[in-house]
Amino acid sequence: MTSTDEFSIREITVSRQSPGEERQAALHQIYAQVLERQPYGFERKQLAKIEAEFLKNKIGVKRFLRELGHSEVYLTLLVAPPVTKQKCAATATFLCVRG
Numbered sequence: 724m725t726s727t728d729e730f731s732i733r734e735i736t737v738s739r740q741s742p743g744e745e746r747q748a749a750l751h752q753i754y755a756q757v758l759e760r761q762p763y764g765f766e767r768k769q770l771a772k773i774e775a776e777f778l779k780n781k782i783g784v785k786r787f788l789r790e791l792g793h794s795e796v797y798l799t800l801l802v803a804p805p806v807t808k809q810k811c812a813a814t815a816t817f818l819c820v821r822g
Contacts, residue, residue, distance in 0.1 A: 737784055746778050753784070757791060758800060766796045 737749040754761050762770055773790040776782045782790070791797055 739780060739783070741780075743778060746780065749784065750774065750777060750787075753787065753791070757788070757797065762796060769796055770794060 733752060735745070735749045735752050737746055741749075751761070767774070770791070773782065773787055773794070777784075777787045
């Protein structure tokens with residue numbers, strides 16, 4: 724997988740009968756869409772419990788997303804400053820339009 728393919732978004736369907744490989748692929752896509760990257764090592768440790776529950780089919784996508792959204796990893800990301808010019812411009816436009 725090249726670096727440009729690493730974050731390309733693909734449609735994946737996961738059900739209770741999905742094997743571990745499909746759930747792992749879905750997890751990769753969830754992180755790519757929500758965090759716009761894969762979690763760093765220390766973040767993986769913080770997400771280890773919900774990640775393991777998802778991969779073992781104890782929780783579904785909806786519950787995983789809820790837990791991820793309430794995690795320190797995601798909440799820290801929300802207050803992080805934008806790092807690219809495009810994100811800076813988008814943030815400035817958003818703040819100007821919506822306050």
